[in-house]
Amino acid sequence: MTYQLNFSVNQHPIKIAVEPHLTLLEVLRDILGLIGTKEGCGTGSCGACTVLVNGAPVNSCLMLAVEADGQAITTVEGLPTLAKVLKPSQGSGNELHPIQKAFVAHGGVQCGFCTPGILLSSAALLAHNPHPTENEIRDALAGNLCRCTGYDKIVRAVQAAAEEMHNG
Amino acid sequence: MKRFDYLAPQSLGEALEMLSNHPEAIPLAGGTDLLVQMKEGRRSVEALLGLKRVAELHQFACNGTLAFGSAVTVAQIAASPYIQRDFTALAIGAGSIGSVQIRNMATVGGNLCNAAPSADTAPPLLVLGARVIIASTRGERAVHLEQFFLEPGRTILQPGELLKEIIVPKPRAASGSFYIYHTPRTRIGIAVASVAASVTLDAADAITDARVALGAVAPVPLRATQAESLLLGRTLTDALLRDVGATAARESQPIDDVRASAEYRRYLVNVLTQRALRGACARAKGVG
Numbered sequence: 001m002t003y004q005l006n007f008s009v010n011q012h013p014i015k016i017a018v019e020p021h022l023t024l025l026e027v028l029r030d031i032l033g034l035i036g037t038k039e040g041c042g043t044g045s046c047g048a049c050t051v052l053v054n055g056a057p058v059n060s061c062l063m064l065a066v067e068a069d070g071q072a073i074t075t076v077e078g079l080p081t082l083a084k085v086l087k088p089s090q091g092s093g094n095e096l097h098p099i100q101k102a103f104v105a106h107g108g109v110q111c112g113f114c115t116p117g118i119l120l121s122s123a124a125l126l127a128h129n130p131h132p133t134e135n136e137i138r139d140a141l142a143g144n145l146c147r148c149t150g151y152d153k154i155v156r157a158v159q160a161a162a163e164e165m166h167n168g
Numbered sequence: 169m170k171r172f173d174y175l176a177p178q179s180l181g182e183a184l185e186m187l188s189n190h191p192e193a194i195p196l197a198g199g200t201d202l203l204v205q206m207k208e209g210r211r212s213v214e215a216l217l218g219l220k221r222v223a224e225l226h227q228f229a230c231n232g233t234l235a236f237g238s239a240v241t242v243a244q245i246a247a248s249p250y251i252q253r254d255f256t257a258l259a260i261g262a263g264s265i266g267s268v269q270i271r272n273m274a275t276v277g278g279n280l281c282n283a284a285p286s287a288d289t290a291p292p293l294l295v296l297g298a299r300v301i302i303a304s305t306r307g308e309r310a311v312h313l314e315q316f317f318l319e320p321g322r323t324i325l326q327p328g329e330l331l332k333e334i335i336v337p338k339p340r341a342a343s344g345s346f347y348i349y350h351t352p353r354t355r356i357g358i359a360v361a362s363v364a365a366s367v368t369l370d371a372a373d374a375i376t377d378a379r380v381a382l383g384a385v386a387p388v389p390l391r392a393t394q395a396e397s398l399l400l401g402r403t404l405t406d407a408l409l410r411d412v413g414a415t416a417a418r419e420s421q422p423i424d425d426v427r428a429s430a431e432y433r434r435y436l437v438n439v440l441t442q443r444a445l446r447g448a449c450a451r452a453k454g455v456g
Contacts, residue, residue, distance in 0.1 A: 020171075020173065042207060043208065047269060056243070058269050058273050059200075062200055064216075066174055139268075142268070143268050
């Protein structure tokens, strides 16, 4: 049996029929082709599958797609659009979000597998806490495992993004 | 995941009807325990009863007494200034669970019904005197949380019954509560041992009511009643705390497992009980 799913992904309304055993992660990647969202552990520990549901980070590997009905989902592909919404006067909607730019500038990316999830956790943090302390950043990112960088450059990138978003 | 049926009730009445007609259906709240168990093949499920659209289970009311639906997320509980102030142990416990992502999904009802001995909301709710409302098509029953847990993974819920609501009585004046746990990692880890405490003080700072509850050191979260009784009528001193900590450690029933030895867990119960009581007393005096 399939269920009708009406939701928005990166501000595009989407209407599809899904089987109940599919996770939101599977629907995003395998049906909608949004492969920026990664599957790491598949059991909610690593955060590679992090997406925003109504602005709040969740593990999309532990959310049934049918339960996304009526919700607004943001994936890493939607960050440029999100930047445009934050600051309509700037950008074409195709430019990188200030957080993405900061990760590039500060070397917050190595292999890149954890990066989409970390960008979304960072975006959610800065949306409700524009001036986080280092400890608050580390708390916000505790559910996103990176096995390359040791986190220092990631934390610095988030701090730089916070400054940029405040001043710019 | 293996295929399963998904039931999508729109109201509590409909949810209870469906549960009555499909007693094999497992209620799905945040899914952060249940879906992991299903994916790892530890649990086979024929049908899930999705609680997402059942508005009654997402309600949250605080007018002295705290009452909230079982599907309220632990993130909501942890972020509530009212709960942080008057039900401090619960706010700390809810905020101790998993990561930001997990807390945005996980619910207090799910934490209780999963019945892990280490459930972080259980010791706080035990010391705060919580009752749970259990609903079915046959009606409702209120149960003290102490009676709710039977063994790891098992509660008193009968087929067709749903955990509907958690009710926490208004704390008396000059009361305070606290929760503390230990995990070897700095962030995110299942508690190796945890302790919640609540106290009520009189005008001379003597303890008129005290509760201590232990997590991850017995098959179910449990009250340390002998430790509690040592506190009555006394003021908190280092000597008393040492006595109470040692008594709580004797009341715990820990096991050796991959995360810690029973001996280490007993040691932790002693230390954490003392710290939890200090925290609860500080809050009761309004200095926490």
